Every structure is written in structure tokens, then in C-alpha cells.
Amino acid sequence: MSCCDAPGLMPIEEAMANILENTHTVKETETLPLDKALGRVLACDILSPIHVPPFDNSAMDGYAVRIADLDVSTTLPLAGQSFAGAPLKRQWPPLTCIRIMTGAQIPAGCDAVIMQELATVTEQGIQFDASPVTRHQNIRPLGDDIKVGQMVLSKGKRLTPRDLPMLASLGVANIQVYRKPIVATFSTGDELKPVGTPLGEGEIYDSNRYGTIPLFKKFGCDVVDLGVIPDDPALLTKAFEHAQANADVVVTSGGVSVGEADFTKDILEQTGEIGFWKLAIKPGKPFAFGKLNNALFCGLPGNPVSAFMTSYILVQPLLAKMSGDSDWKPEPILQATTHCAFKKVPGRTDYQRGIYAINEKGQFVVETTGNQSSGAFRSMSLANCFVILERERGRVEVGETVQIQLFNSTLY
Template sequence: MGCCDAKGLMPLEQALTKLQTSVSNVCEAIILPLSEALGFALAQDIQSPINVPPFNNSAMDGYAMLQADLLAATAENPITLTLVGKSFAGDPYSGSLVSGQCLRIMTGAVMPSCADTVVMQENTLAQGDQISFSKTPTFADNVRLAGEDLVQGQEVLKQGHKLTPRDIPLIASLGIANISVYRKLKVAVISSGDELKNLGQPLAEGDIYDSNRYSIIALLSRLNVDVIDFGIIRDDLPAIREAIQSADQQADVVITSGGVSVGEADFIKEVLSELGEIGFWKLAIKPGKPFAFGKLPSSVFFGLPGNPVSAMVTLYQLAVPAMATMAGLNAKPAIRFNAITTDKLRKAAGRTDFQRAVYSVNQEGQLVVSTTGSQGSGVFSSMSQSNCFIVLEQDRGNVASGETVTIEPYSALMD
């Protein structure tokens, strides 16, 4: 069965392409202290204003000298040099060395003029100002050269890079106190459905607790966005219209869950058509077929399905990459691997299927994967117990145990 057999359903690859071509960075650049910039996207490239390190320095506590003085040093015939001073980190030795001299030096201290090598103190014998060396060191041993890490003018990080805990000390080593980043994306979250109840409320017959809003907001918290929580909106056309209009005025992105199917009380799609425009609706993806994307007067709209697994899958696979672009972040493709499935997988051709699973390495060193059981779109335990998706291609059918499949381990957003 090919794409054309899934009538009215847009293939996933086509939807992803349309999303990326329909959105752009909407976040203005702001200046933040480096200490507050973690998780933000860089608004400009960073070049090193200095050499790092800015001077030749010792990588060890020991003695600095001219390596040529020790070319003949052996355990049987140690060579002795005269100690002429000390160099500490922040308190360098002001003189220079000549042949036959050495200098006590500490880790991070400036190498004295003419010295080219450091010998660890454990490999020396000191008697007053006479220091004996029992072997010839390698030239420039234990010396960190100026610019060894970064050279002045070198590109360090590119515009659009999301700052991680690994980047902050790197930028600090350049002496940069304030940094240009894109402001946080503003995201409004709305749950719709008369059957939904807030946590802690008693459930009447036919009611369920609103879990989607919690899963959406939890994942968004990993994106470093500002979330505007609109709570639960009942299945009422005027109420939904008012909520979406208000969300559009306050946010860059409006995310709803539920109300995008074809039920009589599913008003989200109707309001979207009235207030804005629909980019697409209904995808060849499982779970998550009734996913809607569109534009409102001041924001971008993502209508997630009401089933909890469908909502999470479409948020993660479709809305998150688009929001990253809107926040000024450089796009990064998902990491995928081949693995051997230990289970039979049921699959009807016609839609790309994201089955929840657990991958591991077996005793033979092979990457294997097993499903978490029932793959129903309402079975959220299948998500909680998993660490990856098994991604089954649109045209693929049932899969036998032992076949090779594609897996997508969860990123830090989900893990």
C-alpha cells in the first residue's frame, strides 16, 4: 500500500517539510548576563576575543627549565640544575632562565622567559637550591601553550546554538560577561473537552483527568519557553473561540489538545478556520492522525489529538522541531539506529508508525528492541515504560521477530 492509499492523509515527511517552510524565528535578540543565559539560543556567533590560555603555563606542579640541559640525564647519571626562584598562578616569576637554571613552578603559573619544559616534582630530588633530574623529559612536556585551546578570532559557537552547561564555562574563559540571545518563545496551552477534570476533583461517570496538559507543559519546560496555561475549556464554540483569541494575543504559539477530530463537539478546527488558516489536518502517522497545523493572526497553531499518546507523539515529532525554529535554534535531526526486534510487530501499511519500546544491548553485543506491550493511543503506560520509538515506515506491514527495524532513542526532552 502506498501513500495514495491513505486517502486524505499527508505523509509525515511532507508535513515536516511544510512545517519548517511555514515558520521562522519570531524571537527578538536580548542581552543577558552569562549566568542567566543557560538554555537560550545564541543570537549571534561568538568569536574568541583572546587566546585561551592567554600565556604559556605549567600543567603540573614541578620545575621549569630548558629541556636541552637534561638531554643526557639518566638514573645512573642525574643532572643537577640550580633553583633560582618560584612562579605561582597569579604571581609570575619576573626574570628569565639561562642554561643550568630551573624554577619552582605551580600548576597554571606563567612559564618564565626561555623555559620550555616542566618536570613533575615527583621525578626530582631537591637538596637546597640544587635540583637533580634523573631522566630526559620530552620537549614542552607539561606545558600548556598560549592559544592551545582557542586562538584569538577563532569561531567558538554559532548563532542558533542552544547554550548548555558545557558552554557556559567556555564562554566565561573568554571573559564575556553579557551575551546576545533570543528571548524565550511564548507558548499557550489549552485543553478542551467536557469530560476533562482537574486533578483532585472527583470524577463523575464518563469523566477523565486532564493528563495531556501536564505532559505538554512538562515537555515544554525542557525547551526553555514561557508557558501560558489556559487550563480546561469546555466544548462550547464561543468559549473555545474566546480562549484561542486570547491565547493568540498573548503567545507566539498556541497548542491545544483534543477537539481536532470529526466529532460533533470538536470545535477547534472550526475556530481555526474562522480566525486563521489551516496549513494541514490529518496525517499519515500512527498514533496522531488528527493533528492540525495552522496560523492565527499573531501566532502559530498546533492542534494535538486528544488521546494522550497521540498528543505526546505529535508534540514531540512535529510541534517541537517547528518551535525550535521559531525560537531561533539550529535544527538537529533525530538520532536513529538499526536494531533487531525481539517481538512480532503488528503494522498496517499506509501510515508511519511510532511504537513505544525499550532498546538494550544483548549478550552478543547486538542492539535489540522490545515493545512495551499494548500500542493503543490511550495507553500512556506504553510511553512511561519506554526509552525509544520503533519507527516503522509508512509502506511497511507486519514485522517478524528477528527483523531489523529503526529505533529513535528519546532525547533529553523526553528522557
């Protein structure tokens, strides 16, 4: 059996292309102080306003010398000092040396810095050993790291803890970034009850939003949480109207299957446009994507693992593109050897939860987390990777090679 044997099921690759084709970057920007910009996406290129370093400086604690003076004598009297933030300001007489510390400005006329381990303090001055001295030795020249006008970060870069210190070293105080996309989300179902309350017959706790909302925030979005909406067409319609009026993307959980009480799909057909709503993936087949009047729509399946996994696999790249993050890409696909069998029926791409390790030979190995039911969230909690089994593939035996995708930082 192949995907073509399952009518109406769209391959995940086609679904992803459809989603991205219909997603556009937000246009609005804002200017933030540097200390508030972590995780935000640059809305313009950043060019360096200065050289870094802004002057020639010493790479070592030692002594600033003129090579011509060393040709006359290898013992030079000490004539002053240059420390970081306190450079030498007076004339430097010939046939002398200057005590200098790491990062300090190089005195005018200095050819080289000799590290202090190669020098001895004597009554006559600083005696240098016979090691050869080369021009510019241990000197970091002006602009050695960054030159004025050089592009240091490109538009579309999401700022990391590694970027902020560099921008601070340039004296950049404020940054223009795209505003955060806004996600409005709610769960649907009469059976859903708040955590911390007793369960009645046939009821379950509303767990999906405890996974998806933190994900959306980690994806760099602001979230409007509308809670749980009962299976009532009028209430659902009102919720959709409120959500699309206050968000760029509306994400719901449940209500996109084929049950008699699954009204979300019907309401969407009346108030918007459905691009697709059945995918050839497992878990997550009843995933819907479409457009409302003022927002995009993603309908997640109701089962906890399915909702979480489709948020990670399908909603994450949508929100990355909407936020302007041009660097985002999924984690690479790696090859691993199985330490156990994996159940699989051909027909859908299967994202099973796995635990990978690296063996003594430096090779990736993987085993299952156990129960792969779309309602068994413990398998997601235990996992550190997805085992991606191709649509046409069947059962996998011990020792076979499979594809794995390690989790990115949003799951930690």
C-alpha cells in the first residue's frame, strides 16, 4: 500500500510546501533596546559603525619594543606603561621599552610585543632572551575582528546570546526587529476539563494547550489563549471570530476529524477556506490548514501526541517564516541502527518517538520509547528524537538502518 492507495491523504512534503507558499512575513517592525532583543528577528542588516578593535592593542602581557632598539641592545630600560583603558600618553624615548598588558593600546612606534615569560627584570632594565622577534608580533591590529561598514548580522537573523555581546562591542544600543507573530489558540471538546478538578465519567484533562502554548512561545510568538470551547457551533463560531480578529494565526486542537461533534471543519468551510485537512502522516492525519478572513488557520488533531508533534513539525516552520527568521531550518536527518523492532504499516510517513545514543564506535543507535499511541504522551516525554519511517516502509527489525531527527532546542 502506498500514499496513492489512501485517497485524500496529502504527503507531508506537499503539505509543508503548501503551508509555506501561503505564509508571509509580518510587515510591522519595532525598535528595542539591546537587552530586550534576545530571540527577536532582525528587520534590517546591521553594519558595524566602528572598527573592532578600535585601535592596535596587545595580545599578551609583556613589553612593547622597537625592533631597531633590540638590534642595539637586548636589555632596555623601562620607560613607562600602557594598561587597558590607561594608554601611554607621553613620549617614548629611544632604546627603552614599555610595560604593556593584554588589551592595552600599542604605543606609537611599537613594532612588537614580547611576552613577559621571555623577559627578565634586572637592575639595568628588561633583559630579553635571544628568541627572534618579528614585526607585529603579539599585536592585534585595528579592525582585526570587524571593520567599519562591514555587515555583521543580516536581516532575518534571530538574535542569540552569542550575537548580543558582539553588538554591544560595536556600541549598538537599539535594534530594529519584526514584531512577534500572534497565535490565538483554543481546544475544543465537551469532554475536556481543567487540570486540578475531578474528572466525571467520560471526561479527560485538557493537556494539549500545556504543550502547544509553550511551543508557540518558544517559536518566538505571542499567544492569545482562549481556553476550551465546548462542542457548540455558535460558541465555536464566536471563538473563531474573536481569534482571527486578534491574531495572525489561529491554532485549534480537536474538531477536525470526521466525528458527528467535530464542528471545526464545517465552520471553517463557512467562514474561511480549507487548503487541506488529511495528511499521510502518523500521528497527525487529521491536520487542517487554511485561511480565515484575517488569519491563517492550523487545526491540530485532538490526541495529545498528534497535536504536539504536528505543532513541532508543521506549525513551527510556518511561524518561523512569518516571524522573518530566514535562518530557520529543520534539524538534519541522520542515519541510525535500530536496537529494537519498530511496528509500521505502509501508507503514511510515521514519526515514532525514539531514544538515540552514540555507541562505542561513534555510530548512532536508536530504540523505541514504547507505546506509540497518539494518546500516550509519556512516549513524547521520554524521547530525544523522532524515528522517521518512510511511507512505503513496513515493520523494521533489529539491526536495520532508519532515519532519525534529533529534537531542536524548542523541546528542551
